[in-house]
Amino acid sequence: MTGPLAPGRAAARDSRRADRSGPDRTRPGRRWSGRRPESDDRHTVAVGLPVALWVPAVLGFLLIALPVLGMILRADLRRLPELVTSDAALTALRLSVETAAVSTLLCLLFGGPLAAVLARSRSTVVRLARPVVLLPLVLPPVVGGLALLYTLGRTGPAGRLLELWFGVTVPFTTAAVVLAQTFVSMPFLVVSLEGALRTAGERYEAVAATLGAPPFTAFRRVTVPLVLPGLGSGLVLAFARALGEFGATVSFAGSLQGTTQTLPLLVYQEREVDTDGAIALSLVLVVVAVVVIAVARPRVAEGLR
Amino acid sequence: MSVPSGAPAEPFLELTAQVRRREFALDLSLTVARGEIVAVLGPNGAGKSTLLGVLAGLLRPDTGRVVLGGRTLTDTAAGVHVPTHRRGVGLLAQQALLFPHLSALANVAFGPRCHGVPRAAAAQRARELLVEVDVGELARRRPSQLSGGQAQRVALARALAGEPELLLLDEPLAALDIDSAPALRALLRRVVRGPGSAGVAGSGVAGSGVAGSRRDRAAPSTTALLVTHDVLDALVLADRVVVLTGGRIVEQGSTRDVLTRPRSPFAARIAGLNLVPGVGVPGGLRTEDGTMVSGQRSADGLAPGMAAVAVFPPAAVAVYRDRPDGSPRNVVQVRLAGMEPRGEVVRLRAEPVDGGPAWVTGLAADVTPAAVADLGAAEPLAPGVRLWYSVKATEVKVHPAAR
Numbered sequence: 001m002t003g004p005l006a007p008g009r010a011a012a013r014d015s016r017r018a019d020r021s022g023p024d025r026t027r028p029g030r031r032w033s034g035r036r037p038e039s040d041d042r043h044t045v046a047v048g049l050p051v052a053l054w055v056p057a058v059l060g061f062l063l064i065a066l067p068v069l070g071m072i073l074r075a076d077l078r079r080l081p082e083l084v085t086s087d088a089a090l091t092a093l094r095l096s097v098e099t100a101a102v103s104t105l106l107c108l109l110f111g112g113p114l115a116a117v118l119a120r121s122r123s124t125v126v127r128l129a130r131p132v133v134l135l136p137l138v139l140p141p142v143v144g145g146l147a148l149l150y151t152l153g154r155t156g157p158a159g160r161l162l163e164l165w166f167g168v169t170v171p172f173t174t175a176a177v178v179l180a181q182t183f184v185s186m187p188f189l190v191v192s193l194e195g196a197l198r199t200a201g202e203r204y205e206a207v208a209a210t211l212g213a214p215p216f217t218a219f220r221r222v223t224v225p226l227v228l229p230g231l232g233s234g235l236v237l238a239f240a241r242a243l244g245e246f247g248a249t250v251s252f253a254g255s256l257q258g259t260t261q262t263l264p265l266l267v268y269q270e271r272e273v274d275t276d277g278a279i280a281l282s283l284v285l286v287v288v289a290v291v292v293i294a295v296a297r298p299r300v301a302e303g304l305r
Numbered sequence: 306m307s308v309p310s311g312a313p314a315e316p317f318l319e320l321t322a323q324v325r326r327r328e329f330a331l332d333l334s335l336t337v338a339r340g341e342i343v344a345v346l347g348p349n350g351a352g353k354s355t356l357l358g359v360l361a362g363l364l365r366p367d368t369g370r371v372v373l374g375g376r377t378l379t380d381t382a383a384g385v386h387v388p389t390h391r392r393g394v395g396l397l398a399q400q401a402l403l404f405p406h407l408s409a410l411a412n413v414a415f416g417p418r419c420h421g422v423p424r425a426a427a428a429q430r431a432r433e434l435l436v437e438v439d440v441g442e443l444a445r446r447r448p449s450q451l452s453g454g455q456a457q458r459v460a461l462a463r464a465l466a467g468e469p470e471l472l473l474l475d476e477p478l479a480a481l482d483i484d485s486a487p488a489l490r491a492l493l494r495r496v497v498r499g500p501g502s503a504g505v506a507g508s509g510v511a512g513s514g515v516a517g518s519r520r521d522r523a524a525p526s527t528t529a530l531l532v533t534h535d536v537l538d539a540l541v542l543a544d545r546v547v548v549l550t551g552g553r554i555v556e557q558g559s560t561r562d563v564l565t566r567p568r569s570p571f572a573a574r575i576a577g578l579n580l581v582p583g584v585g586v587p588g589g590l591r592t593e594d595g596t597m598v599s600g601q602r603s604a605d606g607l608a609p610g611m612a613a614v615a616v617f618p619p620a621a622v623a624v625y626r627d628r629p630d631g632s633p634r635n636v637v638q639v640r641l642a643g644m645e646p647r648g649e650v651v652r653l654r655a656e657p658v659d660g661g662p663a664w665v666t667g668l669a670a671d672v673t674p675a676a677v678a679d680l681g682a683a684e685p686l687a688p689g690v691r692l693w694y695s696v697k698a699t700e701v702k703v704h705p706a707a708r
Contacts, residue, residue: 203402206363209389210396211416211467218390221415225406 068286075283076276083280091258092266093284099174099262100242103181107238110182111189112231116219118190119197137187141247144183148252152179176253177260181242188241189234196230197223240292244285315339317528318471322359322369322379324352324552331355331366331552337471339374342498342529344543344560348571352552353532357473360530361396362389374470390419395469399476401456403448409435409459410444416467434462438492454485458492465496465527472497472529478538494541497527534575540564548572566603566704568614570667578616579668585613590703594662599634600701607705614704619652621700622670625693626680634698639665641690644677651677658691670694 076083083089118130136144152159152170162168170176204226208218224231246264253260255269263285270278316336324331331352337343345353358364360371362378365386371379373394378387403412413431414424422430435441438458448456457477464472477493478486531542539546539560546563548556548571555569567573573580583592585607589599598615607613623629629636639655646652650671657663672680680686 203398203400204404206361206389207396207398207402208404208415208419209363210361210392210394210469210473211463212390212393212419213415214390214419215388217419222404225404228406 071279071282071286075279079276080280080283083277084284086277088257088266089263089277089281089284092261092263092281095174095177095258095261096243096263099177099181100239100245103178103185103242104235104239106178106182107186107189107242108231108235111186111234111238112193114186115190115193115197115234116223119194120202133190134187136184137191141180141184141245142251143247145180145248145251145253148176148180148183148248152176152252171252172254172256172260174253174259177249177262180248180252181245184245184248185238185241188237189231192234192237193227193230196227196234199230200226236292240289243288316372317341317374318360318530319370319372320356320360322356322366322371324355324359324364324366324369326355329552331359333549333552333554335547335554337528337530339528341545342527342531342543344531344533344539344546345549346533346539346546346572346575347549348534351549353549354475355552356549357396357475357530357532360471361394361473362387362392393467393470394473395464395467395471396473396475397457397461397464397477399480401448401451401453401460403451403456403459403463405448407448408444409440409446409448409451412448412459413463413466416463420467431462431466434466435459437465437496438462452485453481454489457481457485457489461489461493461496470528472527474529474531474533476532476534478533478535490538490541497529498542546572566702567616568704573614573616574667577669578618579622581615581664581668583613583615583664585609585611585703585705589698589701590615592662592664594664596637596662596664598701598703599698600703601699603702603704607703611705615701616704617696617701619669619671620650621696622668623695624653624670624672624676624680625695626683628693629695635694635696635701637662637665637694639668639692639694641686641688641692642667643688644686647671649673653677653692655692655694665694668694 114133117126118133139147149171150156152162154160154163154169154171159170162170170179200223204222205218208222209215213221244264245262246268249260249262250265250268255261255265257266261269263281267278267281267285270281315338317339318335318337320336321334322331329350329352333352333356335343335356345356347353355364359366359369359379366379366381368381369379370377370381373392376387377383377385378392378394379385403409404415407415410428410431413434414427417427417430418424432441432444435444438461440455440458440462443451443455443459448459451459457480461477474493474497478490481489529542531538533539543560546557546560547554548563548569550569550571556563556567556572563572564576567576567578567580570580570582581590581592581598583590583596583598585602586597586609589597589602590613591597600615600617628638638658638661640658640661642654642656644651644653651674653670653672655665655668655670657665677686680692684690
């Protein structure tokens with residue numbers, strides 16, 4: 001007879017077997033080396049890649065790669081060291097790196113929590129506010145700079161209060177450069193981090209809560225480590241965007257050497273006066289970009305898991 | 306609803322909850338005694354996960370009350386909703402969900418650390434628990450270096466480390482392969498049912514292996530709610546079974562009672578029994594369409610006219626191509642709906658013939674492969690073929706139905 005007795009016998013059998021077998025087998029040959037075992041792709045067929053896609057794909061690649069190559073060919077390589085180490089160039093480079101670093105930090109301090117709120121809050125208000133955060137991604141940077149100017153400028157509502165209460169004028173200062181860069185680069189961090197937060201999901205946080213972790217402990221010890229790869233790539237993207245910022249900076253901060261003239265602004269100013277100098281400085285920006293991609297990207301993409 | 310025989314004397318957990326969602330509504334009340342393990346069985350969408358969510362504080366019921374060990378955790382009338390991390394309700398889910406950035410040891414120490422246990426003491430406690438669940442040697446491993454069974458063991462240790470007053474087990478074995486599930490089931494029995502939540506293995510209890518045997522323990526141990534769809538889990542681990550269907554409790558009682566005398570189609574199916582609903586009459590049961598099912602009246606107080614169910618095992622069903630003559634009282638024509646191999650037998654599932662009784666839907670008959678070959682001698686046995694099911698009246702038990 002089947003029925004309740006049969007499963008009962010099965011249970012007894014199972015528990016006996018379990019006692020004998022003890023802990024589960026360890027997977028052979030899997031040692032922790034900090035990265036996944038590499039897959040052997042040589043034999044795998046690329047299903048789902050129509051041959052016809054290759055032509056536009058190559059054209060698209062060339063559109064990106066050829067101009068960079070063209071600029072390298074046009075560069076006067078003998079005069080390159082001298083052009084790159086000129087006073088104006090070094091000043092602009094230092095200003096660029098410093099302002100980009102500060103604005104990346106601001107992106108982290110404000111964009112990080114913003115991403116967490118966007119990803120986790122169930123409030124309708126937050127859902128409605130979300131598209132606003134993406135505005136700088138689609139807005140022409142010059143327009144963004146003007147918007148900053150008419151808000152924080154002397155005649156702007158916020159600017160007038162700042163001047164009245166603190167005697168502070170923001171436009172055409174280094175602080176304006178940082179603000180302009182933060183304005184355009186924050187969405188890159190927010191989008192990247194929000195995606196990571198949504199992918200990680202709330203399951204781990206729920207588990208942490210059942211283990212007795214208050215929300216902030218769970219955030220610090222579970223959520224943040226889980227999204228570190230997304231946070232890393234977001235920070236790299238934000239830094240790169242801040243470094244290349246031109247439009248918002250020029251309209252909100254101007255182009256004053258030593259104060260607001262970052263490297264892209266210097267390149268633009270030099271492009272007709274001293275073409276060789278402009279190209280040399282451009283190459284510096286290309287090198288920085290390549291370093292950012294080559295050094296930072298694989299590490300953040302590979303991630304923790 | 307009949308009073309469940311395994312009803313707790315002094316409720317440790319009291320729950321009433323109504324949750325109305327788009328597709329279904331959960332409406333139930335449940336009490337659990339201290340140290341009791343209650344299995345919640347039910348088909349997909351019955352509201353099992355919603356129930357656990359309400360207990361863990363991850364879901365707010367529309368109306369309801371949760372009282373655990375004298376503490377009110379949820380009371381919608383008074384606006385009380387204790388947050389998850391202050392409930393003392395642990396959770397072991399289908400997926401281990403170990404924090405991927407922490408070692409096994411740090412995962413287990415996470416709970417004690419959150420409760421303010423110093424680092425060294427938390428690590429020590431975690432080490433003991435890992436030994437308890439037989440993975441002491443894996444303490445330094447990362448979750449990605451653990452097999453599914455090992456990860457689930459670590460997750461169990463982690464859930465116990467917080468010393469929850471109530472442990473929620475949400476299909477803890479469902480995602481494991483067939484090799485590691487039995488071992489973990491035995492482990493769960495040892496550490497969750499054993500005397501003291503993390504004490505010495507309760508070999509005397511584990512060795513008995515009798516379905517539904519009550520534990521007799523001096524100290525009350527872990528109180529747990531086990532959601533499962535596997536009858537074995539309920540048999541091995543639970544004192545009491547609650548069957549949930551469509552957001553309501555349709556049946557509850559001691560594990561043994563529910564599984565040997567199921568009153569709901571779901572409980573019968575998971576117990577591997579056939580079940581025919583109807584009204585009790587002398588000598589058996591009459592179905593809605595008037596068919597008489599002859600059977601033995603069970604000893605649990607069935608009177609004629611009461612709602613009743615006839616229960617019989619699939620192995621008691623004989624199958625014929627042509628209407629059989631002879632002693633079997635119960636003969637019904639069905640259409641073959643499907644065949645599934647079940648170890649050494651083949652299970653035939655029935656569906657109604659045109660104009661025939663609807664209650665034959667899903668009725669199972671276990672026959673040998675040789676019998677399948679004989680039945681298919683003239684015309685191959687395939688879904689749609691008409692067959693006769695026959696069951697001796699002595700194989701049919703008629704129980705009062707909970708309705």
